[in-house]
Amino acid sequence: MPPSKRPHVVEDDDDIDDALRTEYQNSQIASSRKRPRVYDQSDEDEDEAADPGHDDLANPNHLDKIDENDDDDDDNSFENELRERVNTPPRTQYEIMRDADWQHLQHEELDDRVATQKVLSRPVRTGTNSAADNxxxxxxxxxxxxxxxxxxxxxxxLINFVVGENGSGKSAVLTAITLCLGAKASSTNRGGSLKSFVKEGKDQSIIQVKLKNRGDGAYQHEIYGDSIIVERHFNKTGTSGFKLKSGSSGRIISSKRQAIDEIVEYFCLQVDNPLNVLSQDNARQFLNSASPALKYKYFVQGVQLESxxxxxxxxxxxxxxxxxxxxSYDGNLERLKHEAEEAHRLAKIVRENDQLRAKMQLLRTQLIWAQVVRAENDAAEAQANVDRQRTIVAKQETRLHATRTAIDEIMNKQLEFKEMLGQATNEYTCLEQEAxxxxxxxxxxKNDVLQLHQEERIARERFQDAKAEIATLAVKVKAEEERLDAASGDARAKKQQELDQAKKTLEDNRQKNDELRSLMPGLQQQLEEASTAVRNIQKPIRDKQIQISDVEAEISQLRRSDNNYLDALPPNMAKLLDLIKQERGWTSPPIGPIGRLMALKKPKWSTIIEKFLGATPQGFIVKTKKDMDILQRLQQMVNVRNSPIIKISMPTLDLEGKEPPAQFDTILRVLDIDEPIVRDALIINHSIEQTLLIPRRAEAESVMFQSKPQNAAACICFHDHPGKRGSGLMLTTRGSNLSTSPIDRFNGGSRMRADTEAQIAHRQAxxxxxxxxxxxxxxxxSIARQTQSQCQNEIEKNKARLEQIKNDDRHLRDHITDVEAELDAFEGGDNRLxxxxEALAEAEQREHHNGTQFGELSVRKREENAKLQTIKGEVREQREKLDLARNRINEIKASISRYEDSLRLAQSDKVAAEENFHVAQELLEELLERLKEEQNQVISIEASAQQTCPGxxxxxPGDTYESLSVKYRTLLEQVQTLQQRLGGSAEEICEREAQALDAWNKAKASIAELEAMQxxxxxxxxxxxxxxxxxQRHLSARTRVNFQYLLTERGFRGKMVIDHRAKVLALQVEPDEHRRNAKGRATNTLSGxxxxxxxxxxxxSIWEAMGSSIRCLDEFDVFMDNINRAISTNMLITAARRSVSRQYILITPNAIEGRAELDKDVKIIRLTDPRQRQITDMI
Incomplete structure (x- = not known):
């Protein structure tokens, strides 16, 4: 599901005052009662004199006013177009409902007054404009x-001016933004298709836009990071594609167009808004040659009214x-009702013929139980054959124990080396992270040192140049003073004393400045230490948040897997189980998946036991080599991996005297295992009967390392580190060697049967x-950040004291300059001294500044060089440790490989012994299988009989299955005759009745629900x-009023005519502010x-009503003179600063510096002609 839009900050306007609100309510009431009056020219003249900015074009009578007061031909053509549009009726019923006879636009004068009050009450600028986080x-x-x-x-x-000559790439920047964020090539007016944008002589083009993605409103910050890179590539053949990348890692997140659209929609970038991104052609057309209808279209598209x-x-x-x-549903509902009534009538007839069906049911029941009697006789004969063969097989049971002992020893050794490998791997991982x-x-x-070397060299050169200049100027000043001393008196001496005192004070301030600057490195060091402490705490916080997310994901997966346990098993496991059922060549069907045949009694151990058992819970158990080969073939057919096959054909293991004392929990004791063979497989492969479970680490170490219980091979406990919650530790002893190895928590779904609610509750805890x-x-x-803030405040205070000294120095230098000027006046205005x-003072200031900078850089360079040498030794030491750890891991892996080879040989010996035993056991297995089939047949037939005919x-005595069949067929013919007459069996007729009634009821409910939704x-x-x-009403009023007040920046008067009925927007401007009674002129009569x-x-004025975070405008001042250009530029900057956190991209071929109110929120980007760049590169 695509993410929802981020919340946008809405700038609240001030409330309307009580008097204005009362006037508005009275006008609404009066408008419904007053009669239309005949237009009176005198009334209009009075209104215009009282309020020159009033706009009443929404009233059709205003057309008469235009005819009487404006003789301009272009204005008449606009009025003719306005009349034609006003007289055009709405085309659809929707438009009639939407416009509502334009009642909401009947109070345009009041709307303008409300908008005027809001504009006037708006603060000029309350503070510094802030950049958006995303x-x-x-x-x-x-x-x-x-x-x-x-x-x-x-x-x-915030505000960006992109300037440069023609061909430097200004418009290319805007075109790239439009195309990269998903717009069509035709919308840029630069080309009809993407291939036309590929540079001549090249096959492919790539454009890339980097979006900011920080703060609370960031888009999927956990995936993309602090920035999102949107990349679009296309070639000469016309093919194109997108890539979404993380700004921090550069990793490709998505290549789908839908993902781009979701990001653009989330940030409300509106690249397809014609007023939000005004290209060069659109800007020229909109700003200079657009008709009233086209201006209106731009307006409704820009403020999203059209959308x-x-x-x-x-x-x-x-x-x-x-x-x-x-x-149309009414007829269908009536038909369904008729069908339900007919079905009910037939079902009623069927219910009246119960006697014949009852007799037929009795015969059917006797036929079913006659099959059970026949199956029981066959099962008794099979049991006798099994008993005779069992005595022969018992003599071969003891031949498999020797191979089993050898395998246990090898597996113990293998487990020991695996524990060592886990420890070594963890040590290597830690070393690798440290390295x-x-x-x-x-x-x-190293990079800092190189940068300091360069900065120090530059500072030293500047310092030496300043010293040389001071020496030269000092000689000249001394010579000039000696020349002037002969002509001066006591007044000059007093002024000279005053000058010396000021210079001494200046020198004292310089010493204070040096002292304060010497304190800055220590304060910076304290701040760095506090910042390091903050970063050191942030990493564990992130790790803890990841652990919380993992546990919550496990809870969700447990809730999902409760309905389908196959989700926790390898892919295609369902297909494998189907193939196992269909296969007919089994000697004995495989048992598995193993995890579904055992249940966990204590859910708190679930994640650790799942990890300890590895892939075994998703494996199978077979009894013969033939079955193992068949199962391997089936696994390969459906590509099921990591599902081990365990072959066991020995009798059930006897654990008498082989388990730890009863007061200790073991893995076997916390598992409820359905099949004994599954228990034996887990004992053989994982020693679950001798692995203790003790929750607390201290108690586990005490049990294993001080008083190890009998038959205890290992012990598992919970990890006691807060960052390792849910993980475990395995404690083992090998003679005098004590070993502790970690067991990570299992992050997948539960493969064992367990109380899902209990597991969920455990994970929630x-x-x-x-x-x-x-x-x-x-x-x-929070504490670390408070310390960091205190250090930062101390640095700021020190900077403030330095700034105060700097201001005092500036005043002292001004005073020195004044005194020196008075001294010069004694000699008749000789300005040479x-x-x-002045030149000497400036040189001394430069010498002091460069000397201080050079000294600070030298100190920093020595400190950084010392750090570099120290950390260089640490790098060498870390690399040596990594090499040693890597060699140790390779040695342990080689030992594990050797034991794996030994284990395979021992298992081969075991398979050979089992094959020898199989000759004697095969006949018994076949007989047991036959007995089992007969018994299953009895159970199946009896269960089916109980389900069909309970009791x-x-x-x-004289009846058999065959004789009962003859009686049943005779009675069945009679029932079929009745069914043919009724058109179906009794069950079918009753089922049709239920279906017809259900269809009728559902149709009624569905229609009712649709009507309610409608x-x-x-x-x-x-x-x-x-x-x-x-x-529509208030955006229009706000736009009109803003337009009038913006015109006053140059002393213009005028108004904006927005007629929604005629769908036109026109401007009337009077450049001469002294013509108070003159009506505004149309824009086509104005100068360029x-x-x-x-x-x-x-x-x-339209931008004030738009909500996008970016606004782009190309060549807005191309037709302006210097005065209009300067005022327009300052207006754009002022409007941008008023729109807090909005980004402006303004393109102009002209310079900016001399005509704009620049500040740190304004960035000027100068682009050069690519041909000029090539010439520069060649030079």
Missing amino acids: GIIESVTCVHFMCHERLHVELGP LDHDYKLIEEILESTEAKLK SGVEQAYQDI HCRDLRNDLQELNGQL RALK RVAID TLMRTSLTDRIERWRYF GEKSFSSVCMLL
Whole structure:
């Protein structure tokens, strides 16, 4: 199921004041009672004088006003078009219902006043604009796209100006965004198909958009990470495809178009919205040459009114179709009622003929039990044959024990080395993780050292240049002062003393600055240590969250597998079981899957025992080599893997005196096993009768290592580490050697029969423990973060003190400059000394700044070099440890391989002994199988007889199965004659009655449910259309008012005419603000700059009503002069800052710096012509 849309933040407008709300309610009441009045020119003139910005074009009488006051031919053509559209009636019933006679648009003046109050009450700017956590574009990359070999653009999170010459790739960036996020090639106006976008001479093109994906509203953050990479590739043949990648790992998540659409819909990017992504051609058409009808179309598409209208129209069509279907169902319901009544009549006739059927039923019962008597006689004869053969087989029972002892010894050795391998592997994994961390730290420090070397070299060169310049200027200042001292008096001496005092204070401030700067490395070190502590706690938190997710997944899987146990077994197991049933060549059918023949009494041990038994619960047991070969062949046919086959043909094992004391639980004692042969297989392969189960580790170690019970081979306990909940430990002893090896928890579905509810309850308790651990870790994280915050605050305070000293220095330097100017005045305005001193002061400031920077870099370089040498030794040491651990693992694996070869040889010897025993046992098995078949036949026939005719009936001594059959057939002919007359048997007629009644009742219920749903959907549609009208009304008013206030940025006056009935949108603008009584002119009478400025105002007013997180505009200022361009650019920046967390991508071929209010939220991206880049590369 596709994810739901993320929640978008809605900017709430201020409430309407009480007086305005009262006026609105009175106007609604009065509008339903007042009569239409004849239009009066004097009234109109008064209204216009009182409110020049008032727009009454929604009233058809306004057309008369246009005729009387505007002689412009273009305006007359617009009015003619408006009349034609107004007089066009709605085309469908849906449009009549939707528009509701345009009553919601009858109070346009009041709507504009409400919108005006909201705009005026809006704060200018309450704070710094903040970037969105998700749903914005971080970068765009194009390879072999259009005329670009490779184009990469990093976008800012808020306002982006992409500037450059023609052919530099500005429009290519916007085209790449549109195509990569799923739009069609034709929508870009750049090409009719994707292959036209491939660079000339290249076969394939790749475009890539990187989306930000952080915060609470991130899209599937656990899969994609902090960013989502959307990649689209296409070639000259016309084929194309998508790839969705994780921004952190680069892993491909999906290649389906549907996944792209879901992400675009989730983030509400609206790349197909013509006003959200305005390409170069669309921008020029919309901003300069669009007709009123086309402007209106852009408006309703941009604010999503058209999309909502299409959706509601589709719902209306569905409702009408459903109503038509409901009318057609009436005839079907009547037919079903007639069929039910006819079926009931026939069933009533059948129920009246019970005597004949009762006699027939008695004969049928006697026939069934006569078959049981015959099967019992055959089973008694088979039992006598088995008894005679059993005495012959008993002499061969003792020949298999020697091979069994040898196999047990080899398996014990093999188990010991496997435990060693597990320990060695865990040690290697830990070492490998440590080595990886050390290697990464070494590389990071190495990169830092290289960067510091470069920065230190640059700082040293700047410092030396500043010192040389100071020496030169000092000589010049001294010479000039000596020349001027001869002509100065006491006043000059006082000023000189004042100048010296100011310089001394400046030097003191410099020393304080050095002291504060010396404290910064220590504070930074404390902050780094606190941050490291936070990171060290975050990893266990993530691990704990993963464990919680795993346990919850196990609970879900247990709930699902309760209905189908095959889900926990290897794939295609159901097919294998069907083939086993169909196979007829078995000596004895296989027993299995083994896990379904045993039940767990204590669910708390489920995950550990499942892991300990390995693949055995999903295996089978056979008794002969022939059956083993057949089963292997069937497994290969259906591709069932990891399902072992265990061959056992020996008698049941005697465990007398071979188990630990009764007070200890063993795996065997917590299992309820149905078949003895299954128990023997688990004992032979896993020693379950001698493996103790003790929950607590301390108690288990005490039992195994201090006072080991008799016949105890191993002990399993729960892991005592909080991070290993659900896992276990195996404790074993081999002479004086003590061994402890881990047993990971089993993460699959339960393969054994068990109380599912109990297992779920056990895992839920485990999940609660994990959550408690997570809560404790979160508390530690909170403390660590508090320490981190304190360190950060201390650094900020220190920076604030440094900034204060910097400000004091700036004031002192200004004072020094003033005093020096006064000293210069003593000599009749000689400015040479002052200029030299100013140059000297600037040089000293540069020398101090560069010297401080050089010193700090030198200290940092020495510290980083020391760290580099230290960690380099750690890297070498970690590599040596890894080599030793790897060699030890290889040695253990070689030993395991040798014991596996020995085990195969011992098992071959055992198979040979079994084959020798098979000659004597085969006849007994055949007789036992025959006896079993006869007994099963008796049980089956008797069970079938009990199910069909409960209770055994008496059979007359002279009656046999054959004589009873003759009587039954005679009676059956009579019953069939009755059935032919009625058209079926009694059961069939009664069944038809039940079916007919059920069909009738279901049809009635279905029609009632459809009618209720139809009513509910009709009510919902009415409510949604009412809200659509509300959106249409207030979005129009807000857009009109915003347009008027945006025009005032240049002192223009005007208004926007939005006529929803005529489906036109027109602008009337008066550039001369001194013509107070002049009516606004149509846009086609304005100059190019005025027209573009007015269109930008219209675009910004519409953008206020749009909710997408990104907004793109290409070459918005191409027809503007410098004044209109500067004002329009500042208006765009102001509107962008007002739209919090929205990303703007604005493309212009012109420069930005001198005409925009730039800040840190504005990013200017300069692109160069690819041909120029090639020339630069060649040079």
